[in-house]
Amino acid sequence: MLKNILIVGAGFSGAVIAERLSKTKKYNIVVMDKRCHIGGNCHTEVDPETKILVHKYGPHIFNTNNLDVWNYIRTFGTFNNFTNRIKVNSRGTIYSFPINLHTINQFFNVSLSPSEAAQFIDQKRDKSIIEARNFEEQALGMIGRDLYEAFIYGYTKKQWGCDPERLPASILKRLPVRFNYNDNYYDKIYQGIPQKGYSNIIENMLDDKSIRVLTDTPFDSSFDVSSFDHVFYTGSIDSFFDYKYGKLGYRTVTFEEERTIGDYQGNAVINYADLDVPYTRIHEHKHFSQKTNFKKTIYFREFSKETEIHDEPYYPKRLKDDKEALEKYQKDIEKKQNFTFLGRLGTYRYMDMELVISEALRISRNFKI
Structure with missing residues (x-):
């Protein structure tokens, strides 16, 4: 007799579990999601007016060094070769980002070689910081105060809603600093965006007669799971337990959508580093595509805010109080x-798409009932 599986959430975690288990022919699978669509925060859709593929919850660029993950995800759709070359607006000037040799030479109005730039920044950084206790100390120890205040401080404070001194140092370790002209934001071997969008990829993953997908179907503690032999839950931990130990801290993002003729900013993503600019970045979706013949354009101004009950959580803050509550929730999970x-x-946890997919593949391989 087939076992019944419930998967809460139709993002990549849930879709990978569903797809892998469907291949065993041992399960009847129900995938449910509270939203009206599949794909979670990676959801994409073609705008009917402009025909531009829009990342509805902000841009997602797939990047990985894991060949197994890369080969797996590409069985469900073709990827383009998009490279994420971010620019940053600091004090009214546009710079290359992440910080690289071009950024350093432009910002300090110098013409340094790679080795000269490395020595130059070494003189700028705060060498009294041996082991960074927080985000700000990590930055000052890496790049010094000038670059930190120009490119990092304001953006970080807007994104996280608190002073960088309150954030863990580990957040900044993901930000590369380069002493060459490489302006590729990621340093992964395999990069790109699905040509038909992430929702198309997930739709193909869920295309099996053993899988039933229910959208507009919220899950809470009153949901009857008695007919299922196992439940895979990809929603928020605190909401699952009705916030009994308090709400875990997340940042969420909101968007202001604009449309115009032609090209608005000439790049997919431009960050705004200054505190007097209320948004963190602008992304223009036509530039994520390999097509160049769009007559109109769509761009989103992105704002960061604290997550309230009805907001979609994006980035786990993992501050001291959050970690203490998390430990209590984890004991209940056990x-x-x-x-x-x-x-x-x-x-x-903060997880890129490649880690989400890799974890779900591992869990599905080890799952047996």
Whole structure:
């Protein structure tokens, strides 16, 4: 007899679990999501007016060094070779970002070689910081105060809603600093965006007769799971337990959509580093595509804010109070039989798409009932 599986969430975590288990022919699978669409925060759709593929919850560029993950995801759709070359507006001037040799030479009005630039920044950084206790100390120890205040401080404070001194140093370790002219934001071997969008990829993953997809179907503690042999839960931990130990801290983002003729900013993403600019970045979606013949354009101004009950959580803050509450929730999770919590929300961790997919592949390989 086939076992019944419930998967809460139709993002990548849930879709990978569903797709992998469907291939075993051992399960009847239900995938449910509270939203009216699949894809989670990676959801994409073609704008009917402009025909531009829009990342509805902000841009997502797939990047990985894991060949197994790269080969797996490409079985469900063709990827373009998009390279994320971000620019940053600081004090009214546009710079290359992440910080590289071009940024350093332009900002300090010098013409340094790679080795000269490395020595130059070494003189700028705060060498009294041996082990950074927070985000700001990490930055000052890496690049010094000038570059930190020009490119990092304001953007970070807007994005996280608190002073960088309150944030863990680990957040900044993801930001590269280069002493060459490489302006590729990511340093991964495999990069790109699905030509038909992420929602098309996930739709293909869920295209199996053993999988039933229910959208507009919220899950809460009153949901009857008695007919299922196992539940994979990819929603937020605190909401699952009705916030009994308090709400975990997340930042969320909101968008102001604009349309115009032609090309608005000439690049996919431009960050705004200054505190007197209320948004963190502008992304123009036509530039994520390999097509160049769009007559109109769509761009989003992105704002960061604290997550409230009805907002979609994006970035786990993981401050001291959050970690203390998380430990309590994790102890309750250990008592839950026939449940698996996974994904960014289900584990309260910052996870790129490649890690989400890799984790779900591992869990599905080891799953047996």
